Amino acid sequence: MLEKRTPISVGEAVCNLMKFASPGLIEMVALELAHGRYLSEDLVADQDIPSFDRSPYDGFAIRSEDAVQATKDHPVTFEVIGKIGAGSVYSGKVGPFQAVRIMTGAEIPKNCDAVIMLELTSQYEENGQTYIDIKRSLKHGANISVQGEDARKGMILAKRGTYIHPGIMALLATFGYSQVPVARKPVIGIIATGSELLDVKEPLVPGKIRNSNTYMILSQIQRAGGEAKYLGKLSDDLETCYSAVKASLNQVDMLITTGGVSVGDYDYLPAIYEKLGATVLFNKVAMRPGSVTTVAHLDHKLLFGLSGNPSACYVGFELFVRPIVRTSLFNGKPHLKKEKAILGESFLKPNPFTRFVRAKLTYDEGKLMVSPSGFDKSSAVSSLAEANALIVLQGGTRGYDKGMYVDVLLLEDHQGSEWPW
Ligand SMILES: Nc1nc2c(c(=O)[nH]1)N[C@H]1C(S)=C(S)[C@@H](COP(=O)(O)OP(=O)(O)OC[C@H]3O[C@@H](n4cnc5c(N)ncnc54)[C@H](O)[C@@H]3O)O[C@H]1N2
Ligand code: MOO
Numbered sequence: 337m338l339e340k341r342t343p344i345s346v347g348e349a350v351c352n353l354m355k356f357a358s359p360g361l362i363e364m365v366a367l368e369l370a371h372g373r374y375l376s377e378d379l380v381a382d383q384d385i386p387s388f389d390r391s392p393y394d395g396f397a398i399r400s401e402d403a404v405q406a407t408k409d410h411p412v413t414f415e416v417i418g419k420i421g422a423g424s425v426y427s428g429k430v431g432p433f434q435a436v437r438i439m440t441g442a443e444i445p446k447n448c449d450a451v452i453m454l455e456l457t458s459q460y461e462e463n464g465q466t467y468i469d470i471k472r473s474l475k476h477g478a479n480i481s482v483q484g485e486d487a488r489k490g491m492i493l494a495k496r497g498t499y500i501h502p503g504i505m506a507l508l509a510t511f512g513y514s515q516v517p518v519a520r521k522p523v524i525g526i527i528a529t530g531s532e533l534l535d536v537k538e539p540l541v542p543g544k545i546r547n548s549n550t551y552m553i554l555s556q557i558q559r560a561g562g563e564a565k566y567l568g569k570l571s572d573d574l575e576t577c578y579s580a581v582k583a584s585l586n587q588v589d590m591l592i593t594t595g596g597v598s599v600g601d602y603d604y605l606p607a608i609y610e611k612l613g614a615t616v617l618f619n620k621v622a623m624r625p626g627s628v629t630t631v632a633h634l635d636h637k638l639l640f641g642l643s644g645n646p647s648a649c650y651v652g653f654e655l656f657v658r659p660i661v662r663t664s665l666f667n668g669k670p671h672l673k674k675e676k677a678i679l680g681e682s683f684l685k686p687n688p689f690t691r692f693v694r695a696k697l698t699y700d701e702g703k704l705m706v707s708p709s710g711f712d713k714s715s716a717v718s719s720l721a722e723a724n725a726l727i728v729l730q731g732g733t734r735g736y737d738k739g740m741y742v743d744v745l746l747l748e749d750h751q752g753s754e755w756p757w
């Protein structure tokens with residue numbers, strides 16, 4: 337007899353699921369490989385930046401008290417007693433009316449408390465000795481980048497769970513992290529089910545299609561921060577699929593299957609969960625696409641039964657798999673970031689269930705504009721090409737007109753959101 341499925345709201349489904357979300361493990365990676373990973377510890381300044389007073393200009397370091405009287409009409413002369421570039425330290429003592437030629441980034445010599453830019457001095461030689469004239473007074477501390485002005489020792493510069501982008505890389509290097517503590521990527525298995533599926537390199541034959549979901553999910557896993565492990569595509573055969581799912585569980589942290597979750601004669605995932613003794617958290621969500629998305633767990637290992645339909649599979653991943661992955665990466669905002677955007681074209685379909693429309697979001701003179709990115713069926717692949725957002729249209733609505741503000745979920749963002757939206 338056909339199993340009765342009771343749809344639950346997206347919010348309820350996510351809340352049920354997030355009870356199984358937990359922070360993952362830690363590993364060290366070489367700094368040059370850290371881009372795109374997530375910090376497993378707060379990044380704390382273990383030194384001031386800069387760690388010494390330094391010159392922001394090429395010029396001359398002096399004692400400001402000596403230049404108090406300097407004016408255009410009465411320049412003050414300084415004897416240049418040395419020269420330092422960045423990386424060098426002037427070891428001599430600078431006395432009254434003496435100056436040290438200094439380059440950008442070099443440490444300010446002891447006794448000096450101001451720098452005058454090269455362009456504001458006139459230099460001359462007399463008896464093999466260099467002198468400069470200064471035509472303006474300088475305040476104590478003028479043109480000095482003081483120790484700690486950029487960051488103070490002890491400051492937290494990035495929280496645990498932060499995505500490592502070029503700016504974080506700069507800080508990691510600044511603080512001497514040749515090895516970076518990061519979240520270990522959760523290993524996520526992918527099994528594609530469907531007797532109609534061809535390998536990507538196979539030519540089309542009647543009735544068959546190429547397995548696109550695997551590669552789409554592979555990429556979604558990488559975008560979310562996980563590590564994908566493709567475990568193959570299987571024909572719709574209960575025993576084969578059951579054995580493959582069972583065998584995969586020792587190799588992965590969580591498993592995604594695509595296809596076979598609906599009510600067709602060859603949709604075996606419900607039977608597989610039952611045979612495994614897995615607990616089904618939900619098998620019907622009041623959303624489109626992806627209403628058949630099913631999530632089960634076995635000994636706290638999550639099994640995501642995503643739809644075979646590409647757009648439904650895509651949305652199911654972003655709403656349900658992504659937050660689990662991001663949580664394991666210590667990210668405190670694991671869900672898609674929600675924004676408001678202006679609808680660029682009318683979307684007049686009624687929405688009995690909450691609808692997630694694949695969409696293209698653009699920035700236009702201070703406004704966020706969004707339009708559906710193409711063919712809007714759960715079987716669609718073409719609309720995924722330009723999708724960088726999902727428009728959220730609440731269930732029970734009869735369509736939306738161009739110019740209205742709608743909720744959008746950002747797919748390419750790193751800020752993320754805490755639940756609920
Ligand atoms: N009588 C009903 N029929 C259907 C229902 C329903 O409630 N009652 N739900 C529909 C909805 S909604 C969806 S979504 C689909 C879900 O189907 P399954 O998840 O069971 O997936 P399959 O039947 O295996 O395949 C569906 C569709 O997707 C194509 N597919 C499958 N795998 C891939 C892949 N790896 N790459 C690309 N495309 C794939 C497959 O060929 C089918 O066309 O069920 C509706 N039916
Ligand atoms: O699960 Mo389906 O995607 O609602 O069309």
Ligand SMILES: [Mg+2]
Binds near residue numbers: 596598599600603
């Ligand atoms: Mg089916």
